[in-house]
Amino acid sequence: MKPYPILDLDSARHILDFSGGRDELKSLGEVQLRGAVALYNMINTENIGLGYLADEVGMGKTYIALGVVALMLRIPANVTGHSGDRDRFAHGHHAGVSFVL
Structure with a gap:
């Protein structure tokens, strides 16, 4: 399996936002x-x-691990956490570009 290219922080910032905009x-x-x-x-x-x-x-x-997956798949994602959304995530009712835990 060919490895993915090495990624720099600036490129990763275009893919991931761990702050959720907050x-x-x-x-x-x-x-x-x-x-x-x-x-x-x-x-x-x-x-x-x-x-x-x-x-x-x-x-x-957990957010970092999900972020690694998003980087590997090159999926732009907001990785956010909000306790009120945990049940929605567990049951698959989440937006395709956000990880909500």
């Missing part, structure tokens, strides 16, 4: 974007080919 989440969103890009690049580097994701509780590991 100013108060811009800082955390940037951390999550950097994590998603780093993991994506590790997985897609021929001499590495794998990666692991570990950080403090509440930093968004």
